[in-house]
Amino acid sequence: MFFLIINIALLLALVIFLLSFIFHFLSIVLKGQAPYIMSQPEAVRRAVAELDLVQESILAYELGSGDAPFLRRLVKKFPQARAMGVEHSLVPYVLAKLVTLFNKRIEITKKNFYKIDLSQADLIYCYLNIDSMAKLEKKFLAEAKDGLLVVSYNFPLPTVEPYKVLRIHKMPLYFYKISQDRK
Numbered sequence: 452m453f454f455l456i457i458n459i460a461l462l463l464a465l466v467i468f469l470l471s472f473i474f475h476f477l478s479i480v481l482k483g484q485a486p487y488i489m490s491q492p493e494a495v496r497r498a499v500a501e502l503d504l505v506q507e508s509i510l511a512y513e514l515g516s517g518d519a520p521f522l523r524r525l526v527k528k529f530p531q532a533r534a535m536g537v538e539h540s541l542v543p544y545v546l547a548k549l550v551t552l553f554n555k556r557i558e559i560t561k562k563n564f565y566k567i568d569l570s571q572a573d574l575i576y577c578y579l580n581i582d583s584m585a586k587l588e589k590k591f592l593a594e595a596k597d598g599l600l601v602v603s604y605n606f607p608l609p610t611v612e613p614y615k616v617l618r619i620h621k622m623p624l625y626f627y628k629i630s631q632d633r634k
């Protein structure tokens with residue numbers, strides 16, 4: 452009986468994993484959403500190292516958090532920062548929950564980042580794709596705080612000029628300050 456229950460549980464876990472993989476694949480193909488690929492550790496290290504936050508008690512987001520590498524490093528450097536990872540796919544979401552289980556300053560939420568309120572964000576990290584950055588630029592300009600810092604790995608915002616671009620093994624890391632004067 453015990454082994455039967457274990458087998459059923461394993462089978463269920465496998466079915467859930469396969470279904471979430473299929474949903475993830477379909478949202479990439481049909482909706483143009485970014486797949487789950489991790490940032491290079493060196494890019495995350497440089498993204499955090501370059502930040503010189505005047506006010507440390509900031510609210511930071513990693514949009515499409517995956518396993519939240521940026522937030523995990525950020526809260527080590529800035530112990531006052533509050534960190535919010537937003538991930539809509541089940542497998543990376545569960546992974547993020549597991550790796551941040553004992554980290555009380557990082558919250559991971561399973562949501563579509565286009566549907567969350569970003570008006571309180573001070574800092575946002577993204578590693579997404581061209582389409583997502585175009586949609587997010589509109590969202591940032593519509594609702595973000597003046598002076599929001601955005602760091603994007605590999606994919607630029609279409610019209611906002613970065614104030615700094617680093618090359619990490621040839622891949623660009625863009626730094627932006629969103630000014631609401633542009634509206």
Ligand SMILES: C[S@@+](CC[C@H](N)C(=O)[O-])C[C@H]1O[C@@H](n2cnc3c(N)ncnc32)[C@H](O)[C@@H]1O
Pocket residue numbers: 484485486487488489490513514515516517518519520521537538539540543562563564565577578579
């Ligand atoms: C390229 S991965 C980056 C993961 C992690 N931030 C990193 O840098 O290693 C992009 C992640 O964004 C998630 N994603 C894509 N579109 C999303 C959306 N609209 N809402 C929430 N998450 C999304 C994907 O599921 C994927 O895990």
